Amino acid sequence: MNSKNNISIKDVARVSGVSVATVSRIINNTGRFSKTTQKKVLKIIDDLGYEQNKLAVSLRSNKSHTVGIMVPDITNEFYSAIVKKCEQELFSEGYSSIICNTERSSERERAYAQVLAEHRVDGLITISSNVDTEHTNNATRLPAVYIDRDPHSKDEYIVSSEHYRGGEMATNFLLEHHLNPYLVMTKTKSSSTMERVYAFKDVLKANQLPNMDDRILQLNLTSDKFLENVPELDRFLKKLSKETTPAGIFGINDNVAYMIIRAAQRLQIKVPEQISVIGFDGSSFSEISAPKITTIVQDTDKIAVEACRVLVQQMNNQVDRKLPRVINIPVKLVVKESTKMI
Amino acid sequence: MNSKNNISIKDVARVSGVSVATVSRIINNTGRFSKTTQKKVLKIIDDLGYEQNKLAVSLRSNKSHTVGIMVPDITNEFYSAIVKKCEQELFSEGYSSIICNTERSSERERAYAQVLAEHRVDGLITISSNVDTEHTNNATRLPAVYIDRDPHSKDEYIVSSEHYRGGEMATNFLLEHHLNPYLVMTKTKSSSTMERVYAFKDVLKANQLPNMDDRILQLNLTSDKFLENVPELDRFLKKLSKETTPAGIFGINDNVAYMIIRAAQRLQIKVPEQISVIGFDGSSFSEISAPKITTIVQDTDKIAVEACRVLVQQMNNQVDRKLPRVINIPVKLVVKESTKMI
DNA sequence: ATGAAAGCGCTAACAG
DNA sequence: CTGTTAGCGCTTTCAT
Numbered sequence: 149m150n151s152k153n154n155i156s157i158k159d160v161a162r163v164s165g166v167s168v169a170t171v172s173r174i175i176n177n178t179g180r181f182s183k184t185t186q187k188k189v190l191k192i193i194d195d196l197g198y199e200q201n202k203l204a205v206s207l208r209s210n211k212s213h214t215v216g217i218m219v220p221d222i223t224n225e226f227y228s229a230i231v232k233k234c235e236q237e238l239f240s241e242g243y244s245s246i247i248c249n250t251e252r253s254s255e256r257e258r259a260y261a262q263v264l265a266e267h268r269v270d271g272l273i274t275i276s277s278n279v280d281t282e283h284t285n286n287a288t289r290l291p292a293v294y295i296d297r298d299p300h301s302k303d304e305y306i307v308s309s310e311h312y313r314g315g316e317m318a319t320n321f322l323l324e325h326h327l328n329p330y331l332v333m334t335k336t337k338s339s340s341t342m343e344r345v346y347a348f349k350d351v352l353k354a355n356q357l358p359n360m361d362d363r364i365l366q367l368n369l370t371s372d373k374f375l376e377n378v379p380e381l382d383r384f385l386k387k388l389s390k391e392t393t394p395a396g397i398f399g400i401n402d403n404v405a406y407m408i409i410r411a412a413q414r415l416q417i418k419v420p421e422q423i424s425v426i427g428f429d430g431s432s433f434s435e436i437s438a439p440k441i442t443t444i445v446q447d448t449d450k451i452a453v454e455a456c457r458v459l460v461q462q463m464n465n466q467v468d469r470k471l472p473r474v475i476n477i478p479v480k481l482v483v484k485e486s487t488k489m490i
Numbered sequence: 491m492n493s494k495n496n497i498s499i500k501d502v503a504r505v506s507g508v509s510v511a512t513v514s515r516i517i518n519n520t521g522r523f524s525k526t527t528q529k530k531v532l533k534i535i536d537d538l539g540y541e542q543n544k545l546a547v548s549l550r551s552n553k554s555h556t557v558g559i560m561v562p563d564i565t566n567e568f569y570s571a572i573v574k575k576c577e578q579e580l581f582s583e584g585y586s587s588i589i590c591n592t593e594r595s596s597e598r599e600r601a602y603a604q605v606l607a608e609h610r611v612d613g614l615i616t617i618s619s620n621v622d623t624e625h626t627n628n629a630t631r632l633p634a635v636y637i638d639r640d641p642h643s644k645d646e647y648i649v650s651s652e653h654y655r656g657g658e659m660a661t662n663f664l665l666e667h668h669l670n671p672y673l674v675m676t677k678t679k680s681s682s683t684m685e686r687v688y689a690f691k692d693v694l695k696a697n698q699l700p701n702m703d704d705r706i707l708q709l710n711l712t713s714d715k716f717l718e719n720v721p722e723l724d725r726f727l728k729k730l731s732k733e734t735t736p737a738g739i740f741g742i743n744d745n746v747a748y749m750i751i752r753a754a755q756r757l758q759i760k761v762p763e764q765i766s767v768i769g770f771d772g773s774s775f776s777e778i779s780a781p782k783i784t785t786i787v788q789d790t791d792k793i794a795v796e797a798c799r800v801l802v803q804q805m806n807n808q809v810d811r812k813l814p815r816v817i818n819i820p821v822k823l824v825v826k827e828s829t830k831m832i
Numbered sequence: 833a834t835g836a837a838a839g840c841g842c843t844a845a846c847a848g
Numbered sequence: 849c850t851g852t853t854a855g856c857g858c859t860t861t862c863a864t
Contacts, residue, residue, distance in 0.1 A: 156857055167835045172859055182833060189772045202608040204547045204857035208840050212545060214588075231563050244605055246556075249574050256711045261596075263586055266544040267556075340617075375777060394752050412779060436778065438752060465501055498841055514843060522849060546841035549856050793851045835864080840857105848856080 150179045155196050164192045175200060206268065211389060213270040214244050216264035220419065222250045226448065227275055227447060234273055240255055241460050243270065254279045265290075271459045277337070292461035293455045298339045299474060306464070307455040307475045310371050311340045314444040314479040315347025318398045321442075321481060323355060326490045327396025327424050330388065331364045332381065332404055334371045341400055344428060348398060367404075376409040381411050394424065402434050404428040405441050409486060420488040437438065439485030450477045455459030497538050506534045510694065517542060523806045549612065554566045556586050556829055557613040557801065558606035562594045569617055569788065572637060575794030576615055583802050585612065596621045607632075613801045618680070631802035641680045641816060647804070648816045649797040656786040656821040657689025660740045660768050661700060662783075663823060668832045669766050670739025672730065673706045674746055676713045682741055689741055700756060709746075716749040723753050731759045736766065736830060744769040744776050747783050747802060762830040772824065781827030792819045 158177070161168040166185055172341070173181050174189045192198075208210040210324065215238055219227045246269065248260040257279050264272065271291040278298055293305040322329040331348050333341065352360060365384050377487045384409070389397040399405030405427030412419050419425055421440060427434055430445025454475050461467045483489075499517070503510040507562060508527055515523050516531045523531075534540075554596040557580055561569045577587045588611065595744040601619050606614065615634040620640055637648040663822035666670040673690045677681065685704070702759075704749065707726050727750070737830025741747030747769030754761050761767055763782060769776055796817050803809045 158857075158861095166697070168858080169860080170834055170837080173834090176859080180833060184835080185586075199607050201610060201857050203545055203554060203610050205859080206840095207543070207545045207549055207842090207856090208858045208860085210840075221613070222564065222574050223567065225565065226568050227569070227864090228565045235564075235589065235591055239605075244588050244609060247577065249577055259571060261579075262541070263581075265541050267586060268545050296643070312840090371541050407780075413780070433778075436748075436775075499843095500841075510842080511844080511852075512850060515850090518843085520843090524849060527849085543841050546856090547843080547860090549840090550842045550844090552856075833864100836862090838861085840859090841852105842855100842856085844854105845854085847849085 155198050155344065156201065157198070160196060160198050160245065161188065163196065164189045164475065166196075174354055182486070210268075212268045212270055213242055214246060214267060214269045214272065214341065214369065215463075216260070216267075216269045217245050217247045217276060218257060218260060218272065219247065219251055220251055220272040220276050222249050225432070226405045226429060226446070229448040230275060230452045230455075233449050236403050237453055237456035238460075238490065241456070243460075243463075244323045249336065250277065252277075255350055260481070270437075271463045273455055273459060274403065276340075291459055291475075293459045294460075295451060295455050296340050303473065305458045305473055305475075308340065308450055309446045309451065311343035312347045313476075314428060315344035315398075316351055317479070317481050318344075318444050319348045319351040321426060321483075321487070322396035322424070325396065325424070325487065327488065328388075328391060328393040329357065329396055330384075331398045331400065332367065332384070332408055333364070333400035334367050334369055334374075334404060336371070336400075344398075344400055344412040355382055371401060371403045374403040377414070378407075382415060385412055385417055385423065389422050394422065394490070396426065396487065398426065399425055399427045399441075402431040402441060402443055404435040405443065405486070406437050408410075409437055409439070409441070420486050424487040426487055430480075434435050434482075437486070442484045442487040443482055445482050446479055447477050492754075497540050498543065498795045499540070501611040502538060502540050505538065506531045507567065530805035544818075552610075554610045554612055555584055556588060556609060557600070557637040558588050558590060558603060558609075560590045560592055560599060560614065562592055562618050564589065564591050568771060568788070571790040572617060572794045572797075575791050575799050577729065578800055579795055580797040580802075583798070583806075585802075592619065594619075597803055599803065613805045615797055615801060618682075623823065633801055635801045635804075637793060637797050645815065647800045649793055649800065649812075650682065650816070650818060651788040651793065652697045652818045652821050653685035654689045655818075656770060657686035657740075658693055659821070659823050660686075660770065661690045661693040662788050663768060663825075663829070664738035664766070665693070665805075667738065667766070667829065668728075668735070669830065670733060670735040671699065671705065672726075672737055673740045674709065674726070674744065674750055675706070676709050676711055676716075677745060680741075686740075686742055686753070702773060712759070713743055713745045716745040717752075718755070719756070720749075723750065724757060727754055727757055727765065729760055731757075733762050736764065736765040736832070738768065738829065740761050741767055741769045741783075744771045744773040744783060744785055747785065747828070748779050751779055751781070764830050766829040768829055772822075776826065779828070784826045784829040785824055786821050788821055789819050 157168050157171050161171045170181055171189055174186050219231050222228050238245055250257045275291055275295045295306050297306050319329055367378055397408055399408050406426050408425050409419050417423055427441045427443035430443050434441035434443040499510050499513050500590050503513045512523055513531055518530050540789055561573050562747045564570050587679050592599045615635055638650050639648050709720055739750055750767050751761050759765055769783045769785035772785050776783035776785040
């Protein structure tokens with residue numbers, strides 16, 4: 149791996165006794181050279197250890213073969229799974245990824261956008277950001293795709309899980325198993341979370357369940373603080389454990405579901421015997437927990453693959469006319485051990 | 491964020507009525523222009539929305555302001571924490587990071603090395619790889635730093651946690667609390683793991699503890715399979731739970747420690763009342779687990795910061811003469827709930 | 833089938 | 849203080 153390799157196409161040409169044009173054609177296999185010279189030049193390239201300077205190629209061709217990936221927090225397993233798959237997909241298409249960890253700061257996001265622009269990235273994947281980019285998108289529009297974003301304008305490409313559908317599935321699952329449905333959530337404004345909540349409410353309404361307001365507990369903390377003990381949750385669980393119809397709690401995500409299970413165990417409430425819990429995401433918590441958590445899993449691989457497909461199409465200027473602006477990725481109910489199967 | 495911005499320094503020069511050289515000097519603030527023209531040009535730059543083409547700058551200056559980060563698996567929280575911090579540090583030094591997820595495949599690693607070389611990265615951070623790069627390092631050596639790597643040659647820069655020291659700390663902790671020391675590990679060849687094992691053995695020897703071989707259980711699985719039930723481990727735990735001196739088990743990493751605790755709970759063995767467990771890493775498992783796991787935590791931030799410092803020095807050709815080739819980052823014992831404090 | 837030469841956007845002598 | 853110009857490494861007409 150010797151970079152800063154100072155030998156250029158010129159050197160190859162000189163040593164081979166041909167012109168740079170010929171060498172270039174051979175490197176890019178763009179035809180119009182003889183087998184003989186090809187073989188000769190290829191050998192020289194190998195001998196000299198020549199490595200094409202992509203910077204020059206990019207400058208000349210106005211294509212950097214580089215894409216930017218904006219991610220709120222690469223330390224979050226959901227995001228890192230998506231980033232990983234995107235990076236793989238893009239690499240196999242010949243693109244390198246510059247990953248930008250924004251820490252959910254729109255300031256950092258803007259700084260990164262500037263750098264990516266300067267590096268002349270060919271495209272951009274933005275995960276879970278709601279920074280409005282409209283105003284800056286004055287001139288040529290950069291091929292872009294958003295993952296898990298509120299639709300801001302009609303012509304953004306968005307790939308996202310079916311959060312609403314997942315919310316329905318979770319709630320219906322509880323009902324089908326004769327569990328009295330409740331929902332526990334944390335503080336959030338994210339649309340993906342809210343969709344799940346709306347679905348929960350809609351299903352309850354459709355089934356004419358009473359006391360809607362008592363069925364939703366919103367904790368005054370964010371999802372990453374899920375290891376704390378919350379008296380509010382304890383009271384809630386104690387109350388539910390005394391009901392005649394066994395309760396089924398929809399934890400708005402697996403962190404919350406895990407939190408509920410932990411709290412229940414601390415309170416000597418048996419899961420799923422006394423209380424059932426269903427989560428959302430399919431994160432490692434659903435596996436790590438004892439009992440393992442029944443959950444709605446998001447297909448991070450599919451999300452990544454679709455996002456890359458949409459992006460690559462744009463970068464190649466070959467967007468299918470009927471390619472939808474918003475692509476929804478199905479979610480899947482995976483039954484594990486935290487729900488009582490009545 | 492309009493990339494593929496077609497307006498160049500030439501356009502700015504033309505509109506401003508000055509030469510490109512002047513514009514360049516102003517952009518780079520390299521002096522020799524008047525306040526008046528500066529103000530004028532800066533305004534035009536802003537009006538036109540000019541964005542410097544780093545590709546051209548890189549080509550011209552033979553410096554890409556880009557570094558490559560090779561990581562085995564960005565999905566692993568230990569690695570992602572390091573990558574995140576590296577990326578932040580490098581960004582603040584003006585470098586963009588191309589992150590390469592190698593999946594521990596030396597083939598992929600080689601492919602990435604090729605791409606990074608072509609992109610003329612200025613430096614390379616390689617995490618936990620043991621691919622030998624000697625033979626390829628024929629010509630100019632690329633500034634590089636390795637994180638958690640066996641020393642291959644004397645002139646590689648390596649940053650790594652004090653695994654041996656951590657192993658000593660864990661073992662001594664068990665002894666100090668009058669716990670009968672045992673160690674459980676998985677299949678591995680990694681040097682960082684082995685250092686911990688050597689430390690365990692050395693401390694036992696120094697304390698003349700008998701039955702060394704019975705004290706180490708090596709499970710026939712890798713650390714990521716830690717959710718499986720292993721009969722071997724169950725037998726081991728049952729035996730230990732019957733000893734007169736309470737056992738203290740050193741789980742070679744937090745995954746294993748978590749696995750031990752789960753198995754113990756399944757077998758109705760109380761942790762830490764009957765058996766104590768100490769882990770290594772300071773991963774989220776140590777927090778998530780109930781009881782929380784006493785563990786030796788690695789300082790991922792410090793590792794990243796030091797690695798970047800070493801790399802940036804190399805890239806600036808200002809390596810301190812007394813900068814050591816191998817930098818060891820201290821680890822810390824954090825006592826939580828999985829160890830009995832006798 | 834091959835070569836000469838222009839030019840991508842920029843920086844850095846050098847000249848004034 | 850400012851302009852002219854060569855050239856970084858490469859691709860791509862246009863000749864031949």
